Amino acid sequence: MPASRELSVRGTPIHLMQDGTGPALLFLHGAGGAGRWLPFQERLAGDFSVYFPSHPGHGGSPAAEWIEHISDLAFHYLDLLDELGLARVHLVGASFGGWIAAEIATMASHRLASLVLIDPVGIRVDGWIYPFLFGMDIPEIVGTVFHNPMAALALAPPDQSIDTLALQYRQGAALARVAWNPYLYDPLLRRRLARIASPTLLCWGAHDRLAPLAPCGEAWAKAIPGARLQVFDDAGHVPHLEEADAVADAVAEFCRLQGAKR
Amino acid sequence: MKFYYFHLMPYIMDHDEPSSWVTLSNRHYDPAVGHTLYNQYLDQFEYAEKLGWDGLCVNEHHQNCYGTMPSPNVMAAMLVRRTTRAKIAVLGNGLPLRENPLRVAEEIAMLDVASGGRIISGFVRGISAEYFSTGVNPTHSRERFYEAAELIVRAWTEEGPFPFDGRFYRFHYVNPWPRPLQKPHPPVWCPSQGSSETVEWAAKRRFPYLMVFTPIKRIAQIYGEYREACERNGYRASRYQLTVNVPVVVAESDAKARELAEKHVMWVFNTGLRMHPPFWRPPGYITEASLRRLLANPPVLPSDLTFEQADREGYLIYGSPATVRDKLRVFADELQAGILCTAMNGGTHERTLELMQLFAEEVMPHFREDAKVDETAGVGR
Numbered sequence: 001m002p003a004s005r006e007l008s009v010r011g012t013p014i015h016l017m018q019d020g021t022g023p024a025l026l027f028l029h030g031a032g033g034a035g036r037w038l039p040f041q042e043r044l045a046g047d048f049s050v051y052f053p054s055h056p057g058h059g060g061s062p063a064a065e066w067i068e069h070i071s072d073l074a075f076h077y078l079d080l081l082d083e084l085g086l087a088r089v090h091l092v093g094a095s096f097g098g099w100i101a102a103e104i105a106t107m108a109s110h111r112l113a114s115l116v117l118i119d120p121v122g123i124r125v126d127g128w129i130y131p132f133l134f135g136m137d138i139p140e141i142v143g144t145v146f147h148n149p150m151a152a153l154a155l156a157p158p159d160q161s162i163d164t165l166a167l168q169y170r171q172g173a174a175l176a177r178v179a180w181n182p183y184l185y186d187p188l189l190r191r192r193l194a195r196i197a198s199p200t201l202l203c204w205g206a207h208d209r210l211a212p213l214a215p216c217g218e219a220w221a222k223a224i225p226g227a228r229l230q231v232f233d234d235a236g237h238v239p240h241l242e243e244a245d246a247v248a249d250a251v252a253e254f255c256r257l258q259g260a261k262r
Numbered sequence: 263m264k265f266y267y268f269h270l271m272p273y274i275m276d277h278d279e280p281s282s283w284v285t286l287s288n289r290h291y292d293p294a295v296g297h298t299l300y301n302q303y304l305d306q307f308e309y310a311e312k313l314g315w316d317g318l319c320v321n322e323h324h325q326n327c328y329g330t331m332p333s334p335n336v337m338a339a340m341l342v343r344r345t346t347r348a349k350i351a352v353l354g355n356g357l358p359l360r361e362n363p364l365r366v367a368e369e370i371a372m373l374d375v376a377s378g379g380r381i382i383s384g385f386v387r388g389i390s391a392e393y394f395s396t397g398v399n400p401t402h403s404r405e406r407f408y409e410a411a412e413l414i415v416r417a418w419t420e421e422g423p424f425p426f427d428g429r430f431y432r433f434h435y436v437n438p439w440p441r442p443l444q445k446p447h448p449p450v451w452c453p454s455q456g457s458s459e460t461v462e463w464a465a466k467r468r469f470p471y472l473m474v475f476t477p478i479k480r481i482a483q484i485y486g487e488y489r490e491a492c493e494r495n496g497y498r499a500s501r502y503q504l505t506v507n508v509p510v511v512v513a514e515s516d517a518k519a520r521e522l523a524e525k526h527v528m529w530v531f532n533t534g535l536r537m538h539p540p541f542w543r544p545p546g547y548i549t550e551a552s553l554r555r556l557l558a559n560p561p562v563l564p565s566d567l568t569f570e571q572a573d574r575e576g577y578l579i580y581g582s583p584a585t586v587r588d589k590l591r592v593f594a595d596e597l598q599a600g601i602l603c604t605a606m607n608g609g610t611h612e613r614t615l616e617l618m619q620l621f622a623e624e625v626m627p628h629f630r631e632d633a634k635v636d637e638t639a640g641v642g643r
Contacts, residue, residue: 162557173401173546180399
């Protein structure tokens with residue numbers, strides 16, 4: 001079981017989970033993933049000291065009114081590294097968390113021992129418009145995000161209480177504040193990806209319908225210098241849930257390799 | 263009591279799609295039919311003035327069959343030149359949905375000047391679904407609304423040019439020509455669903471509050487909150503600050519009226535307001551406090567509303583002239599609403615005109631103690 005704690009990052013209160021020993025690894029979750037310590041994180045905690053914060057407004061972290069733009073979240077996490085006294089980390093981000101991770105990497109690659117992006121969103125890709133999840137009901141969202149719908153159970157809400165529904169609404173609002181329009185991307189990010197100097201692994205679900213391998217995964221692979229693209233055949237948009245062990249092993253191996261090189 | 267004829271200008275149709283908003287394909291819209299409808303609806307407005315209605319209400323809605331007036335100011339402009347006496351209430355312009363609120367300030371001023379000062383300017387946030395239609399970020403809705411309203415009122419009342427530097431709207435030169443005719447500016451009304459934040463905001467500014475399609479118990483509750491908010495702000499609410507929008511069907515007998523109401527009023531709720539659930543609740547459109555209040559006491563979805571419930575809870579008024587008079591007494595005497603906005607639909611244009619005439623002749627005169635009062639004097643500013 002990971003340890004849970006509340007801390008203040010430059011005045012912004014957040015909830016943070018932590019477990020494992022070894023080199024520091026910061027995991028940034030996607031929409032709906034806050035506070036979900038699942039087999040993926042558990043496996044990584046065997047090799048790394050895994051830090052898993054909830055974005056402000058998500059999970060146990062209260063909403064932060066000052067966050068208006070995706071770069072606010074990127075700066076927030078650079079502040080978190082300072083707060084935790086971590087000079088360099090392995091940075092792993094999934095989906096929306098991958099977007100934040102990519103923004104961080106364009107700003108401060110020197111703080112990253114490696115960068116892993118799992119089906120990230122965040123860039124505008126020619127020939128692709130991300131399906132509008134905000135306009136979908138739950139079955140439509142599950143059908144879009146998951147190749148294996150059973151994997152969605154890991155993110156199912158515990159109940160339908162007012163508190164749970166209010167939390168979901170708060171998470172949706174926190175996401176919408178930075179991602180409603182332009183939807184799921186920062187128009188400036190793609191051009192900036194060339195600045196990323198950290199070794200980068202892209203993990204991609206072969207059946208991602210939100211951000212498909214072609215053209216999205218291919219666009220990322222092309223835009224980040226030297227990035228390696230690894231495809232997971234039985235996964236959709238969330239391979240770390242759908243093929244948790246395989247993705248965790250790939251991430252661990254990549255990070256170990258980069259750690260050893262430096 | 264004052265009477266305002268209200269129109270959604272619906273494109274009445276039956277369909278099996280999950281939503282009448284946002285995604286209902288516009289291939290269903292036949293412009294030739296639309297041509298007939300627009301002209302019939304405008305005829306109804308003009309007839310309402312002839313029959314003695316005090317005001318005519320238009321409103322803004324996007325991408326649906328419920329109301330085909332994406333630009334209410336365009337419809338108001340047509341009425342300005344075809345009417346001479348009635349107030350023309352634009353209920354309202356969806357302020358946050360506009361990229362440039364100064365266009366609202368300009369258009370309302372144009373209408374006010376051309377009409378000789380007959381314009382009432384409603385300010386609304388726009389229905390939840392309209393954040394899907396326009397792309398405007400719903401988490402900015404409330405702040406954009408307040409900021410746009412402030413800018414528009416300043417543009418109407420302060421000598422230009424002046425600079426405005428807001429979070430969403432920034433101008434070096436605010437200096438609209440024309441200025442409105444009414445002083446200090448056209449009355450502002452706030453049609454709303456009763457969020458406590460809006461009640462407080464409107465009461466503070468003496469902006470009349472308009473409840474739309476709400477059960478009578480909730481109207482009573484929100485009116486109470488509004489009156490209290492007015493007291494807190496140091497004045498007593500005029501009854502002309504309390505407006506209610508409720509569909510009325512009056513016919514020769516209760517049975518005939520019921521038949522029309524079951525079909526035509528219920529179309530508005532069951533089909534016109536049928537919405538794919540996510541469109542009801544875009545993220546951040548309401549505060550978490552409002553959401554919790556809603557969840558604690560969830561209102562019935564309009565598409566699930568039955569005629570019996572609508573009747574029981576006072577979503578509508580129907581009956582013979584005598585029955586309608588009795589039901590209306592509750593709004594006039596118990597709720598102390600000063601203005602009734604109502605649409606009428608008899609199924610055909612001709613039948614609608616008959617209902618309007620019946621209402622004007624058999625109901626309205628019984629509520630005219632205030633015939634000589636200007637209901638917009640001193641309120642909404």
